[in-house]
Each structure stands twice: as C-alpha cells, then as structure tokens.
C-alpha cells in the first residue's frame with residue numbers, strides 16, 4: 308500500500324464517490340453553523356422542500372454578530388436580532404442543537420467546538436467560516452465553506468470537493484522567551500506570503516509544534532487560511548488526548564480507550580510524499596507584528612517596514628497603497644509608535660491561556676492613558692474560568708474593559724468597532740482594510756505583545772517590557 | 774436548475790488591478806446582516822466605492838461611467854480571506870457574470886462556481902494584456918467560450934485557454950448545482966453514514 312500522509316488517511320476515508328473529471332463526494336462528520344452564513348442556506352432548503360438529513364451532526368451558536376454587552380437583553384440592532392432569531396427558529400424547526408446567547412457553552416464557534424469535545428481526531432468538520440481550520444489542531448480535516456455548501460451539508464451531509472495538494476511545514480527546535488504560537492504562525496505567513504498556501508492543505512510538524520499546548524496548536528491551525536491554504540492539521544498525540552479526556556462529547560470508558568487506539572494511527576507514514584515542504588528553525592522566530600493590510604505583511608517587532616524598491620510592477624502599487632492606508636513609511640521601524648486600542652479576543656487568541664498570558668503580564672500595572680483596552684473571551688466557559696482564576700479582577704484593575712463572548716472587534720459586525728484612522732494592536736487574525744471598522748488600522752500580534760502595548764501605550768517588544 | 778446557464782459571454786470589462794483584494798473589501802462584514810440573498814450589489818466594494826457619508830468616491834472604477842460590463846478583470850490573489858459567499862452574491866447582484874484574474878483564493882473560487890459566476894484564471898501576461906487593452910479603449914471586449922475553454926480579447930484576437938474541471942463545466946453550462954447531484958445520491962450517503 309502506498310504511503311499516506313495524515314491528510315490522505317482522513318480524506319480518503321471520507322470519500323463516498325469520486326466524480327470522473329471532477330470533485331470527490333466528501334462526507335462531513337460535524338458541521339458548525341452560526342447566524343450569518345446559515346439563514347440563506349435554510350431558506351433555500353425550504354424553497355426546495357428538502358429536510359435536514361442528519362440534524363444531530365450539526366451544532367449551532369450565534370457569535371459573529373452578537374453584542375458583547377447586555378447579552379441577557381433583547382438585541383438592539385434590528386438586523387442582528389433578526390439573524391439571531393432566524394438561527395433560533397431554524398434550529399427549533401430542524402432539531403439542531405443550539406448553544407444560545409447566555410447559555411453555558413455559548414461562544415465563538417471555533418472555541419466551543421473543542422471545548423465541548425465535539426472536535427475530535429480523524430473527523431471531517433466544516434463551517435461557513437474560513438477559520439474552521441482551527442479544529443485541525445486535533446488532527447481533523449476542518450475547513451471553511453460557502454453558504455451553498457452549508458446548504459449541501461444540511462441537505463445531504465456531503466459537499467463536493469477536489470482534494471487539495473499537500474504541504475508540510477516543520478518548525479524544529481525551541482523558540483526563545485517571549486515568543487508564542489501567534490509569533491510562529493505570523494512568521495510562517497510572512498515567509499510564505501498571504502497566498503503561498505493556496506491550493507494546499509498543511510500539516511504542521513516538528514519539535515516546536517509538538518511541544519505546544521492544544522490551545523497554542525489551535526492558534527497555529529486557525530491562521531492557515533491566512534496563507535490561502537484551505538486548512539492545516541497536526542497529528543494527535545498525548546497532548547491532544549489529555550485535552551479531550553472527560554469533555555462532554557468525548558467518548559467515555561471503553562469507547563475512549565478504543566478511540567485513542569484508533570487516533571494513534573493518525574499520522575503521516577515515514578515515506579509519504581508531500582507536494583511541498585518547508586522547514587523553519589524555531590530559534591529564528593521573534594515576536595512578530597504586522598504593518599500592512601494582509602497577514603503576510605509581518606515583521607519582527609524591532610525591524611523596519613520593507614523598502615518600496617523590494618517590490619515591482621503592480622505589486623509595488625498595492626504595497627504603497629497598503630502603507631498609505633496604515634500611515635506607515637517604508638524603511639522606518641514601527642516600534643515606539645503610539646497606538647490607540649488593544650483587542651484581546653477572537654478564535655485565534657481568545658482562549659484561557661491567552662487571557663492568562665495577558666493577565667500575568669499586566670498584573671499590578673495600569674494600561675497607558677492613551678489606550679482603550681478590550682478583552683473579549685472566546686466563550687462563556689473561558690469567561691467563567693477567567694473569573695474563577697481571578698484574572699478578570701487583575702485585568703479590570705489594569706484598566707481593561709471585559710466584554711461578553713463573541714467575535715466582537717475581530718470583524719466588527721456588531722458595535723465593537725475601532726474608529727477610522729485609529730490604530731489597534733489585536734490578537735485576532737486579519738488586518739484587512741476596514742476589518743475592525745471602516746478606516747480602522749489593525750496590527751496583528753500575540754497576546755504577550757498586546758499586553759506590552761497596553762501598558763506602554765506604544766508598539767513595544769514584550770521582551771523589553773516585562 | 775439552480776442558477777442561470779453559462780455558455781458564452783461577450784462583454785466589455787471593468788478593470789480592478791489591485792492585488793490581494795480580500796472579501797472584506799468586496800463586501801464589508803457590516804453588510805452581511807441580511808437573512809435573504811437580496812440587495813448585496815449596492816454594497817459591493819462599499820468602502821472603496823463610497824465615502825463615509827455615502828457620497829461616491831469619484832476615482833473608484835465602479836463610479837467611472839467609462840467602464841462597464843459583465844466581466845471584472847482583477848489583480849492577483851483575488852477573493853482571499855473570509856469564506857462569505859456574500860462576496861460572490863454582491864458581484865452577481867451588481868451584474869458580473871465572470872471574474873478574470875491570474876490567481877484566485879480557493880474558497881472564493883469554489884463559491885463562484887457554486888452560484889454560477891465563472892472564475893477564469895489566466896496568465897499574468899494575459900491579465901496585463903487585458904488591463905492594457907481596456908486602458909487604451911474602455912470599449913474593448915472579451916469573449917469567453919466555456920465549451921471551448923477559451924478567453925479571447927476581441928481587439929487583437931489574442932486568446933488563452935483556461936482550466937475548469939469537466940463536472941463543474943457541465944454544471945455551469947446547464948445551471949445545475951451540487952445539490953442537484955447530491956440529492957440523487959442519498960441512498961449511497963445513508964449507507965456510508967451507517968458505518969460511521
């Protein structure tokens with residue numbers, strides 16, 4: 308039998324039929340839905356008179372467009388309210404499990420899936436959201452889909468997909484102090500570019516990846532899409548099992564032992580071949596920050612913004628436009644520049660370890676007067692834990708404003724918007740123009756760097772501050 | 774039939790040479806609040822097209838009456854970022870039936886094919902040729918022949934072949950979507966699910 312990669316093993320086990328000259332009919336184990344990309348799918352089902360084939364394989368939560376204050380009250384914004392109500396109505400009608408606002412497991416869809424133990428090794432998982440790649444951290448094939456595909460999954464539990472090419476990215480060695488998973492992934496994206504992963508599914512491997520916690524692995528897989536890759540995954544191991552054991556949806560007793568044995572086989576064969584491979588040395592990675600308008604535009608925090616002459620033709624025009632939007636000059640460092648906001652949250656860095664990291668570093672300090680600091684837990688569970696561990700008190704004392712769970716300023720669909728022209732250093736995943744509000748300027752960084760920025764009021768290297 | 778059939782298209786072009794145009798630019802998140810697939814065209818490229826007060830930005834190509842047509846010619850890495858199908862709905866609703874670029878983001882390309890907007894990947898040279906042609910003459914036309922998988926610039930007759938898998942091609946030509954196909958497979962899907 309030909310040697311297979313981890314990706315091959317999971318993919319091939321889920322193909323029901325390969326269409327000649329076309330895609331595979333691909334079976335989906337778990338489907339997550341939220342209020343923004345699902346209503347039109349349900350509407351179309353209704354129009355065609357089709358039921359949901361396996362309602363128990365779909366789980367819903369409202370996250371993208373919910374307010375992060377007063378979640379116990381009626382949503383003020385009429386359109387947002389409509390979307391959330393539609394989601395409730397559709398879940399009721401079709402018998403889909405809903406983790407509604409205010410309930411124990413409400414939160415960002417990619418935070419609650421793992422938290423509940425719904426996300427498991429070997430699964431295929433989709434959601435109408437590109438950061439579905441997060442779930443790959445468990446050794447699952449997980450990727451984002453469009454609304455037409457949401458409709459397909461609801462109707463038939465399948466989508467039609469061509470198998471992606473395979474890439475492996477190995478990070479070997481140990482990262483230095485002050486360097487976290489976010490820095491690793493921002494470094495990789497800066498090396499490969501915002502489109503360098505297009506057409507591929509990535510397996511992350513190497514000693515630096517293996518030594519990461521599950522939450523850190525989620526941060527890595529989460530941003531696979533920012534290289535254009537469909538998704539990324541990491542082979543399950545003892546860390547994965549320790550995280551999953553005992554979670555509400557994880558197998559129990561004998562079934563757990565059996566599952567573990569099966570999951571251990573989920574690894575790339577030694578002689579399996581990838582279409583592309585990269586190896587990075589963890590020692591080269593430093594705290595990273597983005598200066599431009601796509602996640603590939605990242606630099607080591609002390610470095611200068613690249614010179615315009617490094618680009619040519621239409622690339623140069625796009626580069627200049629991007630710097631104009633950000634108000635930065637080529638050839639200049641950005642460290643030391645004042646900023647206005649910090650945002651800790653999102654499915655990239657809105658989990659308990661992230662909040663712990665920030666709290667640990669701001670403990671006993673105050674945020675700088677020029678900074679507005681928002682912290683938005685990824686889920687109710689994270690919020691509860693942060694309270695129990697006393698992190699909320701530390702953060703509030705430091706001048707941070709704690710909000711209720713949701714996507715919040717990551718995409719600024721609700722009221723949590725960064726004003727035009729203002730700078731925000733954010734733990735989220737996208738620095739596109741206007742992503743955090745019309746005209747807002749976003750710099751992506753790790754929770755640690757964000758903590759350093761919050762207390763100094765300027766773009767700062769956490770290794771020099773703490 | 775799930776959407777309009779696509780066989781041949783002859784049209785003038787709208788040029789948008791910017792690179793890495795992400796779906797947040799095509800349609801910003803704050804306009805994703807609808808629960809029906811209607812009216813997204815009005816907010817296509819919203820923040821490039823309008824000032825904060827709603828007045829049009831004169832220098833943006835969609836506000837320049839010189840350019841029109843059903844074909845958008847875009848820069849490299851078009852449609853990156855969010856999986857929102859709303860981006861394609863907005864392009865469709867505005868009147869585009871085909872997007873030409875030297876490089877598309879994956880999910881965006883899939884979304885296009887799923888609702889009947891044809892993504893045509895051309896070489897960087899051919900894309901540059903189209904940009905040059907439309908700069909020289911905004912009335913320059915292209916012809917896209919799906920059956921032959923050829924895109925042709927009518928001003929000088931130059932052409933290039935493009936790829937599309939044969940399954941998607943049939944779908945586009947007939948206006949079928951994947952659900953039509955999958956619904957015929959329900960028995961097979963049930964049998965598969967039972968073993969899981």
Ligand code: SF4
Pocket residue numbers: 370371415416417436438653654655713714717718735736
């Ligand atoms: S937190 Fe941001 S990236 Fe994550 S699902 Fe929400 S909007 Fe998408």
